[in-house]
Structure formats: structure tokens, C-alpha cells
Amino acid sequence: xxxxxxxxxxxxxxxxxxxxxxxxxxxxxxxxxxxxxxxxxxxxxxxxxxxxxxxxxxxxxxxxxxxxxxxxxxxxxxxxxxxxxxxxxxxxxxxxxxxxxxxxxxxxxxxxxxxxxxxxxxxxxxxxxxxxxxxxxxxxxxxxxxxxxxxxxxxxxxxxxxxxxxxxxxxxxxxxxxxxxxxxxxxxxxxxxxxxxxxxxxxxxxxxxxxxxxxxxxxxxxxxxxxxxxxxxxxxxxxxxxxxxxxxxxxxxxxxxxxxx
Numbered sequence: 001x002x003x004x005x006x007x008x009x010x011x012x013x014x015x016x017x018x019x020x021x022x023x024x025x026x027x028x029x030x031x032x033x034x035x036x037x038x039x040x041x042x043x044x045x046x047x048x049x050x051x052x053x054x055x056x057x058x059x060x061x062x063x064x065x066x067x068x069x070x071x072x073x074x075x076x077x078x079x080x081x082x083x084x085x086x087x088x089x090x091x092x093x094x095x096x097x098x099x100x101x102x103x104x105x106x107x108x109x110x111x112x113x114x115x116x117x118x119x120x121x122x123x124x125x126x127x128x129x130x131x132x133x134x135x136x137x138x139x140x141x142x143x144x145x146x147x148x149x150x151x152x153x154x155x156x157x158x159x160x161x162x163x164x165x166x167x168x169x170x171x172x173x174x175x176x177x178x179x180x181x182x183x184x185x186x187x188x189x190x191x192x193x194x195x196x197x198x199x200x201x202x203x204x205x206x207x208x209x210x211x212x213x214x215x216x217x218x219x220x221x222x223x224x225x226x227x228x229x230x231x232x233x234x235x236x237x238x239x240x241x242x243x244x245x246x247x248x249x250x251x252x253x254x255x256x257x258x259x260x261x
Contacts, residue, residue, distance in 0.1 A: 033127045033139075034081035040123050041094060041141070042149045043073040047116045050136045068136050069096050069112050071122060079139055084129025095130075095137035096122055099144050111146055114211055114226065114236065121149040148212050159243040159250035160213055163221045166241075166252055167210045170225075173202030183244065183251045205231050219243045235261035 031039065048070060051063030059065050076090035085091075096112070098105035124143035130136070155161050162181050169178035175197030179187040186192045191200075201208060206228035214222045225237045237259060244253040 030078035030080045030087045031127065032081045033079055033085065033129070036125055038123055038125045038144075039127065039141070040121060041071060041073060041077075042119065042121045043071045043094075045096075045112065045115050045118060045120045045146070046070045046072055047113075048136070052134060055133055066134060066136070069116070070094070070137055071096050071120070071141075077139075079127065079129065082129050084131040085139065089138065091138045093137045093139075094127075095135060095140045096124070096143050096146070097140070099124065099142040108143070108146065110226075110234075114224070115146060115148060118212065119149045120146050122146045150212070155213075158215070159219060160215065160221060162243055162250040162252060163213050163223060163241050164210070167208065167213070167223060167225060170197065170201045171208045171210060173198060173204070173207065175199075175202070181252055183246060183253050186252070200229075201227075204229055206234075216240065229261075237261050 046069070048068050049059060050066045050068055051058040051061070052066040053064050054062070056062045071094045073092050073094065076092045078087050078089065079085040079091060080087040098108040098112075122141065122143045123145045124141040127139055127141045130138055130140060155164060166178055166181040169175075169181070175194035178197045178201075179192065179194045182192055187194070190196065204227050208225055208227040211224040211226065216222050219242060221241045221243070223237075223239050223241055225239075226235060227237070228234050237257065239258055240256045241252055242254045242256075243250050245251075
């Protein structure tokens with residue numbers, strides 16, 4: 001029996017369709033480490049000290065201490081593009097470090113230190129696979145930024161927004177804005193007056209940076225922040241902030257510094 005051209009085309013299309021059905025679902029794209037485009041990852045930032053040279057089996061056995069930041073990913077990824085990664089492997093951790101030539105590498109290192117134990121989001125490029133004893137995760141990423149990864153909706157309809165607003169005002173060095181978040185009796189004079197806040201927070205060597213705000217109870221929050229009043233002394237501050245309801249507003253009634261600044 002001779003088949004027409006149309007029949008042959010139909011059979012070819014049918015074979016292609018059946019082959020596609022039997023091949024299973026397509027694998028999601030892997031990270032191509034050859035590309036220079038920025039990438040972002042989210043997960044829990046951890047810190048460990050690994051043993052380096054001469055590789056005797058650990059720091060307590062004579063190895064050089066190698067402090068390392070490891071990002072535990074929310075979900076595994078795969079990577080391709082160099083000889084040291086296998087697209088078939090599931091990567092659930094990434095070693096992160098400040099980009100080699102970044103001018104503010106020391107500042108970024110300090111921020112990594114402060115964010116250990118929290119969920120963060122990092123931005124970087126030029127990832128590569130582990131290939132020496134100094135590499136302590138399957139994938140390494142030089143980063144240009146690290147920020148705490150939070151869901152802004154967690155603060156909705158709570159007093160947390162008041163606490164956030166107060167510290168944002170401190171970061172801007174604006175006493176006039178900051179006192180709007182305090183109960184009236186705190187605003188009149190003393191260290192929480194508008195003039196006192198502006199005089200101190202408006203003239204820092206390094207402005208206040210809010211790290212995070214976490215609820216302790218329905219009206220108490222633990223706040224972490226950092227600033228430099230006079231170089232090189234840095235304040236890695238932590239405070240318990242208590243709020244109260246005044247008419248229909250949540251206002252700050254007290255702030256208790258936990259480490260003196």
C-alpha cells in the first residue's frame with residue numbers, strides 16, 4: 001500500500017506527539033552560572049566555622065578556622081554552566097560572601113553578621129560551583145546586597161507599623177516625624193523631644209539602620225538596629241518597645257534599651 005504525502009505527514013506528527021507524551025514533564029530551567037545577570041535567593045542565613053588548611057579534619061585538629069555564611073534555601077535549585085555543578089543535583093544551600101571588588105564589602109560583612117539566624121534575601125551574580133577546600137556549599141555566590149526577607153502584611157492592623165514608623169523617622173534624623181509615634185507625655189521634653197531626637201539622630205556618622213521588628217506580645221516588640229555615633233564605635237542596638245492604645249491610635253509608651261544604646 002502506498003501512502004500519500006498527507007498520510008506521511010500525519011504519521012510523522014503522530015509520532016512526535018506520542019514521543020512527547022512519553023517523555024514526562026519538562027524539567028524546570030536550572031540556574032546558568034555562565035550568565036552574568038543578577039540572581040536573587042531567599043532562605044535562612046546561618047554561620048559556621050569550618051576547618052581550612054592543612055585539612056586535618058577540623059579546627060580542633062589544627063585546621064585554620066574559616067568563618068562562613070551559608071544560606072539555607074527555601075526550596076532546592078539546580079545549576080548548570082561550569083564543570084563543578086551537575087544539573088541533576090538538587091542544591092539546598094549556598095555559600096555567600098561580599099563581592100570581591102565591592103567598595104563597601106566591610107559594611108556588607110557586618111550586615112551578614114547581624115542577620116544570622118533570620119530569613120534573608122540576597123542579590124548577587126557570577127555564581128560558581130564548589131571546587132576547593134575553601135568552598136563549603138555546592139554553590140557559591142558573591143553578593144552585592146542582603147536584606148531581611150519579611151512579609152509586609154504581617155504588620156497590617158497591628159501596632160508594629162507604629163514601631164516601624166518611629167525607627168524609620170530616626171533613620172531619617174527627623175525628630176518632628178518621630179514624636180508623632182510617641183504618647184503625648186513623652187514628646188514634651190527630654191531625650192524623646194523632637195529637638196533632642198533631631199540633634200542626635202540627625203548628626204550620626206552613620207545613620208540608624210533598622211534591622212528587624214519582631215512581636216513579643218500584642219503590645220511589645222523587640223527591635224534591632226545599628227548606627228555609628230562617633231567612628232569607629234558602632235552601636236548594635238536592641239530594645240523592647242511597648243505600645244498602648246490612645247483613642248484610635250497605637251502609640252509608643254516606653255522603650256527599654258537592652259544593650260545600652
